[in-house]
Amino acid sequence: MKLQTATRLGLYAILELARDPERTLSAADLAERFGVSSHHLAKVLRTLGAAGLVRGGRGASGGYRFTGNRRRTTLMDIVALFEPAPGQRAKEPGQDTDIGRALQRVLLEIDEIAEATLRSISLETMLKAK
Amino acid sequence: MATIRPAQAADLPAISALDERETGVAKPDYWRDMLASDRHFLVAETDKGAIAGFIAGEIRAFEFGQPAAGWVHAIQIDPRQRQRGIASALFEALIARFKERGVTRVRTLVDRKDHLILSFFRAQGMVAGPSLQLDMDVS
Numbered sequence: 001m002k003l004q005t006a007t008r009l010g011l012y013a014i015l016e017l018a019r020d021p022e023r024t025l026s027a028a029d030l031a032e033r034f035g036v037s038s039h040h041l042a043k044v045l046r047t048l049g050a051a052g053l054v055r056g057g058r059g060a061s062g063g064y065r066f067t068g069n070r071r072r073t074t075l076m077d078i079v080a081l082f083e084p085a086p087g088q089r090a091k092e093p094g095q096d097t098d099i100g101r102a103l104q105r106v107l108l109e110i111d112e113i114a115e116a117t118l119r120s121i122s123l124e125t126m127l128k129a130k
Numbered sequence: 131m132a133t134i135r136p137a138q139a140a141d142l143p144a145i146s147a148l149d150e151r152e153t154g155v156a157k158p159d160y161w162r163d164m165l166a167s168d169r170h171f172l173v174a175e176t177d178k179g180a181i182a183g184f185i186a187g188e189i190r191a192f193e194f195g196q197p198a199a200g201w202v203h204a205i206q207i208d209p210r211q212r213q214r215g216i217a218s219a220l221f222e223a224l225i226a227r228f229k230e231r232g233v234t235r236v237r238t239l240v241d242r243k244d245h246l247i248l249s250f251f252r253a254q255g256m257v258a259g260p261s262l263q264l265d266m267d268v269s
Contacts, residue, residue: 074245074249112242113242116242116243116245116248117258119245119248119249120245120248120249120251120252121249121252122249122252122253124253125249125252125253128253129255
C-alpha cells in the first residue's frame with residue numbers, strides 16, 4: 001500500500017504527540033525530528049487539528065499537543081484524513097471490461113485487507129508495541 | 131475482578147446463552163465438544179457466580195505444514211462486563227496453559243470486517259501470521 005507523504009507525516013506526528021499527551025511540540029520541533037520542512041508539517045497538523053486530534057499551534061513556534069483518545073483512534077482514522085476514500089477513486093481505464101472487472105476484484109481484496117489492518121491498530125496498541 | 135477457571139458441564143447453558151445472544155446462532159453441541167480433554171476451555175466467573183466470559187482453544191501440531199501452535203477458537207465477553215480487562219485475563223490464562231505445554235506460538239482466525247475483535251487481538255500483541263486464509267464459494 002502506497003501512502004502519500006502527508007499521510008505518513010500525519011501518522012508520525014500523531015504518534016509522536018500521543019506518546020505523551022502532556023507534552024507540547026511545535027511544527028518546527030516535529031519537522032526537525034522527521035527531517036522535513038516545517039511548512040509541510042504545519043499543513044498536516046492543521047488537518048489533524050480540524051479533526052480534533054491535536055490542539056494549539058498559533059504562529060510558527062506555537063506548540064501542539066494530542067487531544068484525541070489513544071484507545072479509540074486507529075491508524076485508519078488518520079489515513080482517512082489524508083487519503084481519498086476507496087469509493088471516491090477516479091475511474092480506472094478499462095474497468096468496465098472483463099479483465100478490468102477481474103483486476104478490480106483483486107485490488108479491492110488488497111484494499112480490504114489493508115483497511116482491516118489499519119482499522120484494527122489503535123494508537124495505544126502502536127505505542128505499546130516493543 | 132472475575133476468577134478464571136476451567137469450564138465445566140454445568141457452565142454450558144450460560145456459555146451457550148451468552149454466545150447465542152452475541153452471534154445469533156445456537157450451537158450447544160459445539161460448546162459441549164470444547165469440554166474434551168484435548169481442548170482448553172476457560173471461563174471468567176464474577177464474584178456473584180455469573181459467567182462473564184469464556185475462551186476456547188486447542189493445540190494443533192503440523193497443520194498446514196507448520197509447527198505446533200495454540201489456536202484460539204472463540205472468545206466472548208458479556209457486553210455488561212466489557213472494558214474491565216476480562217478478555218485480556220482469559221487470553222493470558224489460555225496462553226499460560228499453551229506455554230506450559232511447550233507451545234511458542236498462538237494463532238487465531240478473525241473476520242476481517244470484525245474490527246472489535248481484530249483490535250482486541252492486536253492490542254494483545256498479535257500480528258498478521260505467515261499464512262493467508264483462502265476460501266471459495268462452491269454452492
